[in-house]
Amino acid sequence: MTKVTHMEQHYPPSVFRKKNIGFSGSVKEETRLAEGKNIRFALDAARSIAKETKTEAILERLIALVMKNAGAEKVAVLLVENQDVWVRAFIDQRAKVKQILQNERFDNRSVDLPASIINYVLRAQQPLILEDTAKSGFFFSDPYIANRAAASVLCMPVFNKSTCAGVLYLEKAVVLGEWTENMVRVLDVLLGQAIASMENTKLYDALDFEKKQQQEVRKEVDTHKYTIKRMSAELAMTEERERRNIADDLHDSVTQNLALSVLDLKKMAMGVENEQKKRIDILQDRLNTAVHQIRSLTFQLSPKILYDFGLIAALEWLADDISEKHGIEVSIVNKLMLPERLLQLDETTNITLYRAVRELLINVCKHSGGDLAIVALWGEGNLFFISVTDNGKGLMNKELSAKRGAAGFGLASIQERIEALDGRVEIDEQRRQGFSVTINIPLDVNSRRQS
Ligand SMILES: Nc1ncnc2c1ncn2[C@@H]1O[C@H](COP(=O)(O)OP(=O)(O)OP(=O)(O)O)[C@@H](O)[C@H]1O
Ligand SMILES: [Mg+2]
Structure with a gap:
């Protein structure tokens, strides 16, 4: 029992x-x-x-x-x-x-x-x-x-x-x-x-525990994202330095040697007549063309003007170069209210913006079908803006943002490099005509990076 x-x-x-236990009835x-x-x-x-x-x-x-x-x-x-x-x-x-x-x-x-x-x-x-x-x-x-x-x-x-x-x-x-x-x-x-x-x-x-865990994971992902951004920015700058070294070498050795050879040929041409002189002249022309080509190549590799005279001068040169080579009109509209030197953009920002505008202008030539591009620069509060707008067919695929990086490398790489500088890249997806991309960079972060 x-x-x-x-x-x-x-x-x-x-x-x-x-x-x-129930209540009794009565x-x-x-x-x-x-x-x-x-x-x-x-x-x-x-x-x-x-x-x-x-x-x-x-x-x-x-x-x-x-x-x-x-x-x-x-x-x-x-x-x-x-x-x-x-x-x-x-x-x-x-x-x-x-x-x-x-x-x-x-x-x-x-x-x-x-x-x-x-x-x-x-x-x-x-x-x-x-x-x-x-x-x-x-x-x-x-x-x-x-x-x-x-x-x-x-x-x-x-x-x-x-x-x-x-x-x-x-x-x-x-x-x-x-x-x-x-x-x-x-x-x-x-x-x-x-x-x-x-x-x-x-x-x-x-739930609290799960929330905390999610926050931890998010924090970790953010840290990784930040590290990747920083590394990609560093990588880009290393590439840029390498390009600059090659450009300097080309300028200092090859271009100088060619220029000296042209001078020597000029002297040689003074002592000879007719057929030989003609052949020396042809050689001289060829060498001059080579010097010109190497200069242009040097510029594409690393725009010396950017380091020597700043972003606006480099963009003006780039506008002329693209107009000349690709037959589209490129205008620089500078709406900055202060001289460029007061912007105090650091070297990384200057080179990143220059490369971004170059990619956007090349995109205009490749994809837009238009014949005009405007590069505008202005400031608003603490932000420095730069935009590239064209008069082409515009955004044909309205889902470009989702596709960014899948179609090509250019826009995705701009975004990555600008975000590494705490900036933003916006494509005007509402635009009815033409294609327009605006980049902004916070200036205080920029000056903090320099100090
Ligand atoms: N100015 C423009 N007008 C019209 N469409 C454009 C313009 N710029 C970019 N696009 C569209 O956006 C896509 C992505 O551009 P992105 O620069 O990322 O790649 P890409 O130019 O095709 O290739 P890559 O830059 O790697 O050589 C292009 O393939 C094109 O469809
Ligand atoms: Mg591109």
């Missing part, structure tokens, strides 16, 4: 109360009033528990309400977690002990709580009332009960949905008839609310 059935046979039915007026008061109390109390969002606060409030409602001197909330029973709250007014949210596994040899009663309620899953432990029969063999002054005990299961999630243990000095059915009912409501609130807290905590 199990202990539960054994006890159910040996104790009067009033000791054991089923979880779903209740007296006072009883009804008391029930109404109890229900109001239970609802208010449950609402006040529901407001709490931290497990500790939920338990604190539950204990305070239980003590107020049941007048208990000892209260314990034990919860089943991971197949073990944990004492989550324990208050003993006589011993002046208060432990909320403690992590103590319930021990059958506990000197603070009667293991026999707690284990019984956990198994039977129904409330147990002992109005006087001195007359508790079976439970009297529990050393906790045997070694203590007589007390009244109410121990009831805590349900999470339909599963038994723990027990509430209450104890006070013997006052017969104090533990009523209504009280058990109210406590049942409070425990139900507390368990639901604690479950919610777990969900909130899990």
Whole structure:
């Protein structure tokens, strides 16, 4: 015979109360009033528990309400977690002990709580009332009960949905008839609310944790993005320096040698006549063309004018070069209200903007079908703007931004390099005619980088 059935046979039915206790059909007026008061109390109390969002606060409030409602001197909330029973709250007014949210596994040899009663309620899953432990029969063999002054005990299961999630243990000095059915009912409501609130807290905590993790991942992605941007900017500048070295070498050695050879040929031509002179002249022309070609190549490799005279001078040269080579008209419209030197753009910014405008102008030649491009420069607040607009067929594919980088490398690379300078690139996608790209660079970031 199990202990539960054994006890159910040996104790009067009033000791054991089923979880779903119903009101009887014919209740007296006072009883009804008391029930109404109890229900109001239970609802208010449950609402006040529901407001709490931290497990500790939920338990604190539950204990305070239980003590107020049941007048208990000892209260314990034990919860089943991971197949073990944990004492989550324990208050003993006589011993002046208060432990909320403690992590103590319930021990059958506990000197603070009667293991026999707690284990019984956990198994039977129904409330147990002992109005006087001195007359508790079976439970009297529990050393906790045997070694203590007589007390009244109410121990009831805590349900999470339909599963038994723990027990509430209450104890006070013997006052017969104090533990009523209504009280058990109210406590049942409070425990139900507390368990639901604690479950919610777990969900909130899990959500919070997930949010924090997402933030961490986002931060990491941002850091990687920033590193990639910085590296790509550094790579671009290394390439630029390399180009400049090659351009300098070409200028200082090859072009100079060719120029000296032209001078030598000129001298040679003075001492010879007719056929030989003609051949020397042809050689001279060829060498001059080579010098011209190498100069142009040197310029494309690295625009010396940019380093010597600044961005606007370099853009003017570029406009002429593109007009001459590709047959489109390129105008520079300078709306800057201050001289270029006061802009104080650093070398990286200058070269990046120059390369961006060059790519945009080459795009005009390749894709626009137009014959005019305008390069405009202006300032607005702390931003330096530069735009390239043409009179061509414009943006044929309205989803260019999505396609950027897939069609070609030019626009994507401009964007990457400008963003590495904390700037922005905008394509005017609403434009009805022509193609227009505007770049802006914050000037304070630029001067910070220089210092
Ligand atoms: N001025 C323009 N007018 C019309 N369409 C343009 C213009 N500039 C760019 N585009 C469109 O945008 C696309 C992307 O340009 P992007 O410079 O990125 O690549 P690309 O010029 O095709 O190749 P790459 O620059 O790598 O040599 C082009 O293929 C073209 O369809
Ligand atoms: Mg391009």
